[in-house]
Structures are given as C-alpha cells and as structure tokens.
Amino acid sequence: MKTSNSLWKEHLAGKTPEILAHELDIFETELELRKQGKLDERLFAETRLRRGVYGQRYDNGQRHDGKKVQELAYPSRELTKGPNTLWDAPGMQRIKIPGGGLNAEQLETLAELAEEYSDGIAHVTTRQDFQLHYVHIDDTPTLMRRLAAAKITTREACGNSVRNVTACPYAGVCPDEVFDVTPYFRALSKFLLGHPDCQNFGRKFKPAFSGCSQHACALTNMHDLGLIAVKRSENGQEKRGFEMYVGGGLGTVPYQAKLFDAFVLPEELLPLAQAIARVFAKQGEKKNRNRARIKFLVNDLGVERFRKLVLEERAKLPPDPRWTEYVEAAEQFREEPLRPPGQLPSATSPAFRRWLKTNIRPQKQEGYVVATVALPLGDITANQLRALADIVRRLTKETVRTTVEQNFVIRWVSQSDLLELYNALDAVGLAEPGAGTILDITTCPGTDTCKLGISSSRGLAAELRKRLAEKSFQLDEAVQNLHIKVSGCFNSCGQHHVADLGFYGVSRKMGGYAVPHFQLVLGGEWTHNAGSFGLPVMAIPSKNIPEVVTRLTERYVTNRKNGEVFRDFIKRLGKAELKNMLEDLTRLPADQTDRSFFSDWGDPREFSLGDLGIGECAGEVVSCVEFDLATAEREVFEAQVAFDNGETARAGELAYQSMVHAAKGLVRIEFSDVPEDAEQIVQEFRTRFYDTQKFFDPFAGGKFAQYFFAAHQRTKTPHTPESVRYLIEEAQLFIEASHSCYNRMATPVNV
C-alpha cells in the first residue's frame, strides 16, 4: 500500500543485521509467491504468523453493520493470505519485545510505524509485546525492515512457536528479587529464536521469568515454561539457579504450572528448555488444537513422566557452546543510572502527590525509583512514544520496559528528578495516577479487532475506567488495590482468571435477541506469580457490569473482616450469596424499549455473533516437511529470477540448494534430527528414499532422484547458462516429485 515500500530496502542497506535482512528478503519472496498462487494459503498463513502478521476481525470480507451482513468489496477479492482470509483486509502486526526492554531509538521507530502503517496508536499487550492494528500485509516486509534496523524482530511473535519471553519489568532493581533475571531471559530468548527444535510445535509456547516467587510481575504460574530465580548454598558458595515450572496456562480452562525442578543451574537452563521443546514437538498433540498446548501434555503424562522424557532427551543433545557462553557475563551484568541518586522531593501539588503514591516504586538501589507510565487500555500515541523517548534519554540510560499490565516502567529515575519527570509526562498526557490500582484495567483487544471476540472488552474497560476515575478519590484503600481484567472471550488474553474481578465475553439469547454478556470470574490471585485462579460465578449483561463492580466493591468495604483480602472475602461470601446479591442484574429491564442492552459498550450496532471468525492464535499446523518443501520452492523461484537477471552462478547455487531442501524435508519424515550438511542429506536421502524406492514415481521411477544426485556430484563444476537452465528445470521436477512422495506417504503431521 505504501508508495515507498520498494525504496526502504536500499535505504536501510547496511543498517539492518544481515541475518534479519536475509530473513526479510525471504518473507518478501513468500508474499510474491503467494500472490502468484505458488504458495499454498495454509502454509502461507503459518509463515506470516511466524512473522507476527496476524489476521483481524472481518478479514473474511464480511461485517455485520448493525442491520445486515455487508460484503466488504476489497480490490483483490480472490487473493487470500490464509484460509478464508482476504489479502487486502487489514491485519495486526505483533512485535516481540523480550522482557519488554526497549531503548529510545526503538520507541521512536515504533512511533513512526504506528503513524505510517497503522492508525497512530501502538498497543502494549499483556505479554509485553506491541501490536499495531489495521496494517496492510503488503506493508509488513517494509515495516519489519524498519524494525530490524532498530534491532527488533517480529519473528515467532505468533504462530506455533516460542512466543515473546516475558520477565519481571523490575528485574535488577526490585528490592525483593533474588537476583536480576535480565541476562538469563535475554539468553533464552536469543537461543530459542528460530531454533530448529522449536519449529514443529502443535501450538504456541510461552516462557516467563521472575526474580522472586511472591510478587505478580511475571506470572510464571500461568506459563508454559516458568522460571523463578533462587539461590542455593553449595560448599559454602552461593549459587544462582531457577525453580523451573512447566505446563501452566490460562485459556478456556486454566492450569497451574507444575514444578519441574527446584533448582536448575544457569548452565542447564538453555539445554533443559531445548529438551522440553523437543519433547513438546515430538509428543504434543498436533491434530486437535484445543488440546495442543504443553499443559495438556504435562497433565496427561504427569509431571514425573514428562520430566523423565525431558531428561532422556537432554542426555541425547549434542553440546552447544551457547548453553554456557553467556553465564559468566550474566553474573557480572549490571544496569547503570544516568544521574546521581537523590532525595524524594516534597510534593507540592495534589496531582503530583497522587501520582507519587501510586506510580512510584522504590528500587533496591538507594536514591532511585521505578516510575510507572499507566497507559489507558495499553494504548499510546506516536507523539507520546517520541516524548517518552526524549524523557528516558534525558533522565536515564534509556531504561524503559513494558509490563504485563500494559504499561511502561521507567527504571533508574533519580528521586531528585521525580518532579521533572512528572511534569514531562504530564505535558504529554502520560502522568495518569492509579498504576496497579483498580483504575489500571487490563484488557485484550476483544471485538474491536479480534476475530474471536464475543463482547467488547475494551469498551467495558473504558467505561469502568471512566466511572471508577470519577469516584477514585472516595474509593476505600482496599478497593483501590483490587485488579480488574477483561477478556473478550474465554481465551483469557485479558488474563481474567488471575484478577480479583475478572470478566470474559459471552453471549445470551434474551427476548429473541442476542445480548452481549460478561461471565464474572471472582477471586483470582494476582500476586505470587498468579498464585491461584478465580472461579466463574454467573453471566451478566454487559451493560450491567458497572453495577456489578459497584455492588461487589461496596460490599467488600462494608463486610470484609480485618485485613481480609478480596479472594478470601469472595470465598467466605460463597456462590449462593453472590447469586442472591447479583441475580437481579442477570435480567434485562422490563422496559424493552431500552435497546441499549442489545448493543455493546462503545459499539452502537445491534449485537451479533455473525462477525466471529476462526482465530489464528493456534496457527496452522504445518509440519516441518511442508516448510522445507516451501523453502525449496522459494529457492527455485529465486533461482529463476537470478537466471533471468544474468546471475548464472547464483542461480545455479540456488537451484541446487532447493533440491537439498526438498530432500531434507523428506528425510525429516523418518529422521527428525536431519543434519544440515548437504553430503549427509544426500546419503540419508539415498538410503531412506532411493534405495528403498519410496521416492520412485510410478512412471518415472527414480529418474528425478538421479537429477539430484547428479547435481550434487557437479557442485564443484563451474556453471554455464545452459547447465543452469537445465538444473533449474531438474530442480523443479525434483521438488514436484518430493511433493508427490510426501503425499503418497500420507505423512502424519507429528513428525
């Protein structure tokens, strides 16, 4: 869509890390192949998802406009970017930010991209990522190039892959932490990114790191892989390590993570994570995506059996220097302040006092604090991002991170700079008080943009925020500290299970009409890394939810026993009493002329479930074999392009590589640890597919395999235009035959 798309590659030449630039060239070619119909839509869908390019609501070309289902007449009507997903339909770009850590230049880049490719807003997610919405797929390669120039990748931000590695945003500065987990989450994130053992999952895999067990900041208990810093004394020496948890997750039915190992040394962190990934890839469910997360595997096997499998796998792993090469430096890792420590200023204005009370948290380093920038619904404008970049440059060494509560924290603020910081934030509307309080509501995108959304989570959150802000001064301290979290459906992206007051979107038929509702989930535990989950109580029409919040909070203030936390209060009240208390709110007003109940918050259209689509969260289950074959096709396509441009040698090399990739894919069917070396691939292919005649075509026999063997024999022979022309044709035939062989074998996806 952007006119300048074709110019950015050259403009950024030399500024983008080579490996990222190469990956993006590949992605661009894949887009081209899809446009030409040479790449299957399902395969392309998973390819783009693994680059963070997600579908969005209405991308099937239909939208309920409140009266009828309207066809959205996109220009490229026939072209799709996935099953039932139209090319021109705007989508979401997710941007991975490991541990939420950013620098000023990266904030500025995000600002530019939000303005130029999205709608001027960058959205912070509940997993420390960013999302840009309403992005055209044709713009995504350029958008990614610009991110890559700022050292950000979107790789594996979606799809069946290792998602963003999240971490406590206070790592390194929290007074209660055991040690700073920053270098460890960075090492794991880097190690698992694109790792061959992480490419064949049935679903996503989410790791999280925490520096302590008591706070909420990293929510390790609800992660596929949770790591909590611990120390142990051995032979009089204090050693760092991690409590390792596996198999946690929210989703429809939440699972608490189970303790895998009480003390994992840093040297074992990466290899164990790799072994877990291998077990998940081999044993995890592939066909039924509703049971494909690792939590089901751990639950089905039992953690003991799962551990045994992982340790067996660990024992087989060939040593990798990356496992340990970071460990020594990790011990020495320190983040530094820009300015000298200072004293807390006396708060002159009431607004500044309120902000100090809720948005400031002391660091373990005396004289410094962490300041939270509370973002309404996780949204920030391009101008605000630039202002934030200026602020963190001026006052810190650009130490800013996003949080799972969809905020920013600025670390290493000298206490004497707090007034300056507050004024600078206030000037751009970023000095909202109430961080971490009931006003600081977490929400997923819901029906605003998500294909799975049932009710308007953002609409409800905005309404609750508005009402609570109006009376925030009168709210009791105990109520101030409650957490509200809202999801648009049962999939828990808004983390409703771990809130004091959680809501997720559902629908009910009333009076012959669909009415937007929220299921009320009460008493989840946010602290202790999401220590326990709330229980569903009842479904209530969306428009009555603010009254639910009022009644529950007022009752809590009135009836709570000394120091009783909300979770215990709800338990004591019991479901029966809660039902008595709220039952009238489950009904619609008798006066049916009030039609507001039939539409959702912030959306005047008559409520309908007609816009629900198929979620892409689960990705497409595409086996590694299919990816290898797709790579082969891309390479032979590139070979043709190079040949047409007169680049004979490069064309010859690409054509040969395409054959190697196709062969590698087939070998993988029988041998998951297929080697990278071409000579070994040829040998494996010969033994497993040629000698056994599995590759043989019913009519052509082993002819196409012989093309491959001959090409391999000729790798040292100089290419001529004529030989390359033949080679490209032979490569195409070999790839076709590889597809046929794969199809004949009716390969199960679990390979």
Place this chain on the structure above:
Amino acid sequence: MDLQHVNVKLLVRNPEEADLEPLIPIFHSWIQDQASEELLLDVADYRHVDAGPGVVLIGHQANYSVDNTDNRLGVRYNRKAALGGSNQDRLKQATRSALAACQRLESEPSLNGRLRFNGQELEVFFNDRLLAPNRDATRKAVEPELRTFFQGLFGGGEYALLYNRDPRKLFSVFVKASRIFAVSDLMDNLSCGLCPS
C-alpha cells in the same frame, strides 16, 4: 518530489464544546450507507488517549477521523492508498475528501450543529517519511506546490504557512488563512478550478 499519502485536517471551530461520543454511531452509519467512494470498514475509538486520534473511521483506501493530535481537534483525512496524477491532484483529492466529511458532519442532525469547522486553519501531513522527510530540502521543494494549492483554496486570499521542524515528525504544515471560510466556500474554490491540476 512525489507527494503521496496526503493527510488533510480541518480544525474544529469550537473544540471545547465538541463531544466525540456521538461520532461513533455516525461513523457506523457511514459504513452502513457506504457514504464514500472508498471502502469503509470499521470504527476505532481512541477517546481514552490524550491528544490522540480520537474516533477513527477505518477505510481501505483512507481513514477519516475526528482527531485530537497535538490537542488540535479536527476532521482528518488520511490517504493510505497511493494515487496517480500530479501533486496538485493529490492535495486536491485529500482536501476535497476532508471537506466533504466536514460538510457531512456539519449537517448531521444528531450533532445539532455542535461540530463546526473554522475553515481558516488546516494542517497537511505527508505520511511517508521516505518520500517526504521532514527537513529543509523537503520544505524548499514542496513549498511552491503548497503555495499554488493554497492560493487556489483560499481564493487568492492571504494565508501563512507554519512548518513543524522536529525531524522525527512527519513533514507537515499548519496553514492559517487571514479570514474564516465556510466549508462550502472552500469546496467551491476547489471545484471551480481555482486550484490548478
């Protein structure tokens, strides 16, 4: 210099009285009626964000919004799809679309005339940093084009151009005419050929 992705924003006359909530059903009704030649898709509500995009009508070729960026409230037309023709054609197209949206909103019964446009101040943004980087060379190259265009838009009347010089921001210009124009007058000026193609 090829100017693409032109944004035009006409400022609201009475921003302190403006309430953006009614815009949500209004923009939904524009989608129901497909009120523009462009494909209209959805409505995004960013009223909760300070000095933000306000309420946005998302389209395929362009977005329309009542936008409060820089705390200046106005109707903004954001051309996303590339356009053929000359720079003058593209300035004209974006301005005409913004004016048409203003006219529609001014006559919207549910707003009761509470949203009026001052017709004196507008902003033009070029939403592509590579084609139009925010630097002196761009200003020098584009200003003659802008002068020609605004000469026609304001019927030969006087006006001033003020550039935002933060190189990180989009290349943009704030334009203030010496007198107030009705939206319909600006539309007439665009249509009667005072603005060259």
